[in-house]
Amino acid sequence: MAKKTVATLQTGKNDGRSYSKVIKMVKSPKTGAYIFNEEMVPNEAVKDFFKN
Structure with missing residues (x-):
């Protein structure tokens, strides 16, 4: 069986x-x-990511 990739x-x-x-x-x-x-961003920085 194939192995699953883990985050x-x-x-x-x-x-x-x-x-x-x-x-x-x-x-x-x-x-x-x-x-x-x-991108992977912290939940607190999501709004700041979309402002720029």
Whole structure:
């Protein structure tokens, strides 16, 4: 059987839930096409990520 991959983001029991994967759509200045920026940010910083 194939092995499952395990997320290495968790250092404790509840630490993994304190992060969220956020995706923002940004228009490229070179081509004009849309690109997607993906990041793992703490839950407290999600609103700040989308403000910029």
